[in-house]
Amino acid sequence: MRAEARIDLNAVTKNIEHLKAINGVELLAVVKADAYGHGLVRTAQAALKGGATWLGVALLEEALALRDAGVSAPILAWLVQPGSDFEKAVEKDIDLAVSSIAALNEISALKKKARIHIEVDTGMGRGGFLEEWDQLLSADFSQVEVVGVFSHFARADEPGEQQNLTQLENFKRAVAELAAVGVNPPIKHLSNSAATIKDAASAFNMVRTGIAIYGLSPDFKTLGDSKSLGLKPAMQLRAALYLVKVVPAGSPIGYGASAVTKADTKLGVVAMGYADGIPRIAAGAGVFVGGKRAPIIGRVSMDQFVVDLGPDSKAKSGDWVVVFGDGGHGEYTADDWGSASQSICYEITTRIGPRVPRIYEPHVY
Ligand SMILES: *Cc1c(COP(=O)(O)O)cnc(C)c1O
Numbered sequence: 001m002r003a004e005a006r007i008d009l010n011a012v013t014k015n016i017e018h019l020k021a022i023n024g025v026e027l028l029a030v031v032k033a034d035a036y037g038h039g040l041v042r043t044a045q046a047a048l049k050g051g052a053t054w055l056g057v058a059l060l061e062e063a064l065a066l067r068d069a070g071v072s073a074p075i076l077a078w079l080v081q082p083g084s085d086f087e088k089a090v091e092k093d094i095d096l097a098v099s100s101i102a103a104l105n106e107i108s109a110l111k112k113k114a115r116i117h118i119e120v121d122t123g124m125g126r127g128g129f130l131e132e133w134d135q136l137l138s139a140d141f142s143q144v145e146v147v148g149v150f151s152h153f154a155r156a157d158e159p160g161e162q163q164n165l166t167q168l169e170n171f172k173r174a175v176a177e178l179a180a181v182g183v184n185p186p187i188k189h190l191s192n193s194a195a196t197i198k199d200a201a202s203a204f205n206m207v208r209t210g211i212a213i214y215g216l217s218p219d220f221k222t223l224g225d226s227k228s229l230g231l232k233p234a235m236q237l238r239a240a241l242y243l244v245k246v247v248p249a250g251s252p253i254g255y256g257a258s259a260v261t262k263a264d265t266k267l268g269v270v271a272m273g274y275a276d277g278i279p280r281i282a283a284g285a286g287v288f289v290g291g292k293r294a295p296i297i298g299r300v301s302m303d304q305f306v307v308d309l310g311p312d313s314k315a316k317s318g319d320w321v322v323v324f325g326d327g328g329h330g331e332y333t334a335d336d337w338g339s340a341s342q343s344i345c346y347e348i349t350t351r352i353g354p355r356v357p358r359i360y361e362p363h364v365y
Contacts, residue, residue, distance in 0.1 A: 002271035003239040005358050007038050009046035011234040015213050016050030018230050019196055023203035027196075028054035028076065028189065030210030032062055037277075037349040038214060038235055039358040041069040047213060048073055056208050060084055063094040076117055076148070078127065082106050090114045095147055099127045101135050108143035117148030118178070118185065122170035123163055124154045133174070137181050148187040149175055150208070156194035157219035164195075168202055194218040197229060215326070216345045220335045226326065233334065235349055236363040237323040237356075239272040239287070242304060244317045253306055254298030261297070266309040268294060270321060273303040277351035278323070279341035287321035288331035288365075290314055294321070296340075322365065324348070329365050 020027045029052035030036075035043035044055050044066055055071065057063050058079040066075055077089065078097035086107050089096055095115045098104050107114045118136070121128030128151060129136050151171045155161045171190050178185070188204035193212035195202045211218050215233035217225050226233050244266060251261045261267075270287060274280045278300050286295035286307050294307040294315075309315050327333040334345035341348075 001240075001357065002242070003237075003276060003356050005037070005352055005356050006236045006238065006361050006363050007043070007358050008232070008234050008236070008362055009042060009360055010362075011215050011232040012038070012043055012046040012213055013050035015215050015231050015234070016047055016052050016209075019193075019207075019209055019212055020051045022196060023191075023200055023207060025203045026054060026187075026206040027052045028056045028206055028208045029213050030056045030192075030208055031066075032056065032058040032210070033350045036210065036214050036346065037352045039360075040065060041071070042358075042360055043214075043234075044071055044073075050213075052213075054206065056210075060089055060094070064088065064092060067092045067094070078117075078119065086110055086114065087112075097127070097150070099129060101132050101139065104136070104139060104144070108140065110143075113143065113145050115145045115147045117150050117187070117189075118146060118183075120149065120151045120171060120174040122151040122167040122174070122190075124152050124167075126152065128152070133177075137177060141183055146183055146185045148189060148206075149178060149185045150187075150189040153190065153192055153195055153202075156192055156199060156202075157222050159194075159198045159222070164199065164202075171202075192218070194223060197223065211346055214349065216334055216349070219344070225335060226333070227328075233326040235334070235352075236325040237352065238320050238364070239270050239323055241268045241289070241315060241317060241319045241321060242271040243269040244309065244313075244315050244319070245269075246311075252298075255301065256299060259298040261308070263311070265311050266313045266315070267297070268307045268309045268313075268315055268321065270305050270307060270323070271303070272323065272356075273301045273305055275302045276353045276356050277348070278305060279337070279343065279348075279351075282337060282341045285324075285332050285337045285340035287323050288325070288329065289319065289321040291330070293330065293332065325363055325365075331365075 029047035119128040121130040189206040191207040
């Protein structure tokens with residue numbers, strides 16, 4: 001094996017215990033996109049162990065995979081368009097988000113009554129009812145069970161931003177308008193991770209927490225990093241050094257010779273590339289080996305990238321390096337890789353490719 005993502009499930013459990021305690025309401029653990037790259041089923045089980053009472057996914061396929069693995073907790077799938085296999089969803093007791101009259105009509109026609117959550121667009125401009133809202137208020141809800149009403153924040157990672165208050169007010173108004181026509185969903189949910197952490201007023205009776213359960217900050221610049229939020233990153237990414245070799249000053253490195261060594265040095269060729277989710281444009285990140293950081297030099301290739309180990313490095317071919325971890329030892333973090341590639345930690349962990357095995361073991365240094 002040449003690369004692995006080590007997932008500390010105990011960290012997921014602990015993070016959820018910590019996050020649940022903030023608002024004291026039910027926590028829906030968001031495990032879409034293979035649990036943000038951490039592995040759907042094992043992570044979902046760890047989340048439930050930590051006190052999550054609901055699971056949330058984008059796709060119906062993700063919800064069905066959880067059921068097939070024997071997970072019996074309530075599951076909400078929110079990216080289900082008209083034409084989806086609603087019958088299968090209902091047969092497997094999967095709650096469905098509804099964002100359109102077309103979807104409501106299809107779901108209402110099922111033999112078995114579906115459990116639905118009405119999604120309201122309060123200012124995200126993505127999913128949720130907006131121009132069909134008045135039609136929804138006069139719709140026939142007798143053929144469904146309305147379990148929830150929810151919406152999603154666009155800027156919860158900017159506490160104090162006016163749009164958050166506007167969205168909260170819009171959500172409250174939507175809930176009141178539904179109540180006025182006799183629709184009183186028992187579960188109201190609005191908060192994502194950032195709001196779970198910073199916005200108690202939006203917790204209602206359930207929060208939908210994603211990135212933070214994996215121990216990562218929704219935005220380390222505005223909210224602080226994992227450590228300052230009391231979270232422990234669950235994923236450590238490691239890879240083997242395929243080759244270590246000495247090169248003279250002036251050596252061009254990689255495609256396009258975008259970098260040239262400034263002095264005699266030792267290079268490490270890391271057996272991981274953009275096919276594994278290492279961003280091709282990453283600049284300023286690197287790996288941790290022998291107790292210090294070795295920065296990327298040159299362009300990331302499909303299966304490999306090169307780091308400058310420095311002339312005195314004792315690393316040798318076959319050694320393992322830490323690509324990112326929790327940062328507690330001096331290694332790079334998923335946040336560092338996000339910044340190095342003009343992106344965010346979310347994109348770093350979700351894009352770790354299928355060639356990289358997920359191993360449910362403690363991190364190693
Ligand atoms: C992804 C997602 C979340 C979780 O967002 P985080 O920022 O990861 O907490 C919550 N709700 C919806 C609708 C989502 O799509």
